[in-house]
Amino acid sequence: MPLKTLAKFEVPYLQILNEHGKVDGRLMPKLSDKDVLYLYETMVYGRLLDKTCLSLQREGRMYTYPSSEGQEAAQAGSAFALKPEDWMFPYFREICSHIVRGLPPEKYLLYWMGDERGQQIPENINNFMICVPVATQLPHAVGMAYALKYQKKKSAVLVYLGDGATSKGDFHEAMNLAGVWNLPVVFLCNNNQYAISTTLDKQTASKTLAQKAIAYGLSGIQVDGNDAFAVYKATLDAVNSARSGGGPTFIEAFTYRLGDHTTADDASKYRSAKEVEEWRKKDPITRLQKYLEEKKLWTQAYQKKLEEGIQKKINDIVKAAEGIEPQPVESIFNFTYSEMDWNLKEQLNSIK
Amino acid sequence: MATLTLVQAINLALRLEMKRDKKVIVLGEDVGVDGGVFRVTEGLLKLYGPERVIDTPLAETGIIGSAIGMAVGGIKPVAEAQFDGFSIPMIDQLYSHAARIRNRSRGRFTCPLVLRIPCGGGIRALEHHSESPETFFCHIPGLKVVVPSTPYDAKGLLSAAIRDSDPVIYLEPKKLYRAIKEEVPENDFTVPIGKAIVRREGTDVTLIAWGAMVQECLKAAEGAKASCEVIDLRSLKPLDIETITASVQKTGRVIVVHEAPKTCGFGAELSALIQEKSFLSLKAPVTRVTGLDIIIPLPKLEHYYFPSADKIAKAIENTINY
Numbered sequence: 103m104p105l106k107t108l109a110k111f112e113v114p115y116l117q118i119l120n121e122h123g124k125v126d127g128r129l130m131p132k133l134s135d136k137d138v139l140y141l142y143e144t145m146v147y148g149r150l151l152d153k154t155c156l157s158l159q160r161e162g163r164m165y166t167y168p169s170s171e172g173q174e175a176a177q178a179g180s181a182f183a184l185k186p187e188d189w190m191f192p193y194f195r196e197i198c199s200h201i202v203r204g205l206p207p208e209k210y211l212l213y214w215m216g217d218e219r220g221q222q223i224p225e226n227i228n229n230f231m232i233c234v235p236v237a238t239q240l241p242h243a244v245g246m247a248y249a250l251k252y253q254k255k256k257s258a259v260l261v262y263l264g265d266g267a268t269s270k271g272d273f274h275e276a277m278n279l280a281g282v283w284n285l286p287v288v289f290l291c292n293n294n295q296y297a298i299s300t301t302l303d304k305q306t307a308s309k310t311l312a313q314k315a316i317a318y319g320l321s322g323i324q325v326d327g328n329d330a331f332a333v334y335k336a337t338l339d340a341v342n343s344a345r346s347g348g349g350p351t352f353i354e355a356f357t358y359r360l361g362d363h364t365t366a367d368d369a370s371k372y373r374s375a376k377e378v379e380e381w382r383k384k385d386p387i388t389r390l391q392k393y394l395e396e397k398k399l400w401t402q403a404y405q406k407k408l409e410e411g412i413q414k415k416i417n418d419i420v421k422a423a424e425g426i427e428p429q430p431v432e433s434i435f436n437f438t439y440s441e442m443d444w445n446l447k448e449q450l451n452s453i454k
Numbered sequence: 455m456a457t458l459t460l461v462q463a464i465n466l467a468l469r470l471e472m473k474r475d476k477k478v479i480v481l482g483e484d485v486g487v488d489g490g491v492f493r494v495t496e497g498l499l500k501l502y503g504p505e506r507v508i509d510t511p512l513a514e515t516g517i518i519g520s521a522i523g524m525a526v527g528g529i530k531p532v533a534e535a536q537f538d539g540f541s542i543p544m545i546d547q548l549y550s551h552a553a554r555i556r557n558r559s560r561g562r563f564t565c566p567l568v569l570r571i572p573c574g575g576g577i578r579a580l581e582h583h584s585e586s587p588e589t590f591f592c593h594i595p596g597l598k599v600v601v602p603s604t605p606y607d608a609k610g611l612l613s614a615a616i617r618d619s620d621p622v623i624y625l626e627p628k629k630l631y632r633a634i635k636e637e638v639p640e641n642d643f644t645v646p647i648g649k650a651i652v653r654r655e656g657t658d659v660t661l662i663a664w665g666a667m668v669q670e671c672l673k674a675a676e677g678a679k680a681s682c683e684v685i686d687l688r689s690l691k692p693l694d695i696e697t698i699t700a701s702v703q704k705t706g707r708v709i710v711v712h713e714a715p716k717t718c719g720f721g722a723e724l725s726a727l728i729q730e731k732s733f734l735s736l737k738a739p740v741t742r743v744t745g746l747d748i749i750i751p752l753p754k755l756e757h758y759y760f761p762s763a764d765k766i767a768k769a770i771e772n773t774i775n776y
Binding site for chain 1: 479505508510511513515516518519520521522523524525526527528529531543546547550551555556557558559560561562563564595596598618619620648692693695
């Protein structure tokens with residue numbers, strides 16, 4: 103008997119705003135000028151805050167820090183598609199997502215300055231904590247989506263991961279569970295093409311990461327991760343589908359990490375300056391700026407004013423983060439359990 | 455009052471807790487249609503439906519990882535690891551996340567889940583089906599660890615675990631699943647986490663055990679010339695140091711019994727604590743009767759590995775004659 107084809111699949115790719123700032127009007131999502139300016143200003147803010155973090159680290163005022171430079175569109179574009187009642191599960195390189203979701207920015211700094219209070223998310227914000235062990239946050243997002251569905255809440259979960267995460271078991275188990283349980287969860291993979299030094303071809307033999315969704319019965323799409331409009335549209339479609347029972351989606355945002363993996367890394371060891379330069383030309387902020395300029399929404403004076411305002415805000419944020427009163431010694435014990443047992447009390451007394 | 459086995463008592467606790475609180479859900483491999491490989495969750499699917507009794511894919515990390523998200527999301531997952539040996543991949547999620555969520559978020563989030571694990575050996579099981587992983591869990595700040603040894607405690611401790619606001623590892627001694635029956639009230643009661651119980655009073659030597667080893671200790675105590683006190687810890691973390699200290703200061707002699715390997719087993723912790731708290735009361739070194747520092751043998755030779763009433767009896771004699 104001849105071989106039959108049981109199933110055929112396609113992996114769609116979406117780009118709306120190209121690197122020259124030109125938009126494909128047919129694909130453009132509904133975004134007001136105010137929305138677009140918000141996205142742009144958030145990305146600029148994210149980049150400047152990120153730069154501040156790098157300086158603080160160099161000056162010894164912050165510990166190891168992972169820069170987000172180059173990935174602002176994937177972050178801001180996706181987080182902007184959420185409603186406040188939705189949940190966001192970040193990984194560790196997500197500065198603009200935190201800003202969009204309303205995390206007080208001094209908390210973002212506090213965490214990287216080595217203070218647990220940075221992860222004490224305000225009660226009214228549905229963000230989970232930064233996750234350092236790769237891919238381990240994915241099943242949590244799935245469980246949260248289950249809890250939301252079980253409690254008949256009409257909200258979705260957006261969880262971030264990097265390209266390296268797609269090689270881990272947690273990723274496959276989480277994707278599989280999300281598919282089997284048809285949950286309102288969206289996986290957004292920031293494929294910046296490097297897991298520290300490990301390139302994509304060492305990470306996977308798949309042509310795209312998006313196609314990994316297919317095996318689990320999920321919708322999968324690759325988008326230009328440096329195109330805030332494409333990321334926004336793909337995420338918006340995915341969360342809308344999730345909220346209305348359409349199940350999970352996997353989005354691969356194809357982007358590039360312009361900086362080092364963290365401040366403890368030197369990317370020049372494993373990639374050329376030329377390669378980085380090529381990707382600078384595709385900078386997500388520059389292309390959005392060109393788009394705004396075309397629309398007469400951007401001038402140099404506007405940019406100057408914007409950056410001055412942001413810088414002033416950042417100065418206040420740094421002051422707030424550095425000026426916070428120290429945590430008492432009890433705080434390192436207080437949250438281990440709901441109550442301290444005799445053993446922890448003894449240990450606390452021994453170091454007081 | 456019904457006379458129940460340990461399996462039936464756990465099942466009853468689950469039924470009652472699920473009835474009491476709609477937020478309680480059960481998830482694991484084969485826990486629904488099949489009622490669990492040990493029948494612990496039998497009948498729950500029919501009572502509470504597939505949304506609350508979830509037959510999961512075969513994915514230990516996914517089970518515990520999603521349970522973490524559920525717990526953070528306001529429902530109360532009671533997850534099952536099908537066997538002790540298969541709980542090992544879950545340790546990453548427990549150690550890296552479940553145990554730390556309260557602390558990392560400074561109390562903004564909590565992770566009140568229960569993980570049930572059938573554990574222990576001496577039942578001629580397959581490889582990876584006779585393990586005693588309690589030490590791994592006890593070593594993780596943020597987890598609570600309980601081990602019932604009677605049907606009454608099985609029900610009361612599980613209810614307490616489900617109502618607790620921290621992640622609780624609930625270890626079920628497989629050997630005792632159907633070995634003992636006792637009367638268990640069908641009404642609502644809990645056995646508090648962190649409280650040991652003296653199963654037998656004595657004056658010469660204190661035997662400390664949990665899970666299946668409690669029965670071995672009671673057997674050994676029964677046949678011993680010396681007057682043996684038997685403490686069933688029930689809760690390894692938090693530990694009831696008061697009950698231990700009171701007994702040790704009375705008898706001056708201690709034997710700790712557990713199935714897990716000797717090196718770095720929980721007996722080592724107990725032994726250290728006892729000398730810290732009761733050094734001057736000791737008349738003999740604290741002795742350990744434990745599993746061996748080897749891979750648990752397959753069924754034909756497994757009897758060499760596990761502590762038994764005979765091995766404990768010998769230890770009692772040695773301790774008394776020290």
